[in-house]
Amino acid sequence: METLMTEDPVDVGPPWPTKVAVLLREDLLPWQELNVTAFLAGAVAAAVPELIGRPYEDGDGTRYLATIRQPVLVLTGPAEVLARARTRALERGLPTSVFTAGLFATGGDAENRAAVRAVRGAELDLVGIAVHGPRNVVDKVTKGARMHP
Template sequence: MQFETKFTIVVAEDLPMWQKLNVVSFLAGGVTKSEHVNTGKQYLDSEGNTYLPLCTQPIIVLKAPRNKLPTFIQRAKKDQTDVAIFIDDMFYTGFDEANRKTTELYTSEKLPLVGIAMCTDKKIVDKIFKGAKLHD
């Protein structure tokens, strides 16, 4: 199936694996609230048990050096593209309200970014995340 949009997450390549997984899961949750992301119907097993619906398109996970992440934010702002962010401080807060307060401490140029995600037109995603590599 072909999709007109691309759902992509970029994580800082130097993070420990547990932090990468944490960043990816939080960012995926944020982007699923975007108008560009569709979720399917509930899943059903042979006994009639239901399970939550999933995103209907693949999610691409990329990696990049931390110092490249602000460039991606600037490109997204220039294209007026909505993004989800995760900053280093969020590993130490423990809840959503505190996470939001940490981002308010920084200008967009100074955010200690460790992850960025978006879902929008494929060409825009490719342009914004140019330089990131497929995560292995």
């Protein structure tokens, strides 16, 4: 008699119970959008390791790194929408990462942290934030933002 195996939670597909959203300020240059998105998505992946799937392998047996296993929604909005989203995310206790305008001029991780630490939260010049949480909560946090074109 065959036994039915339960699905491995890492291999479960849509609909996802959670959402990863990156919210970018609408006035960024294309290279800045890409840079900020990569930094912020990496921060969420580091904070929420269960978002990482399994490594890939092609037909020749060459192995590749694992990726985030669910889509990352990329949104845009004006500075006020980012500030409001930051406040909402923190009020709801969601894992949140930030990228400020000043980080484009820093030279590394220690300088990045010092640049953020030098400014009170409500006064951060946000160019991007990322959040992870239940789908409906992330939707409320990012209300007012629109899909990136």
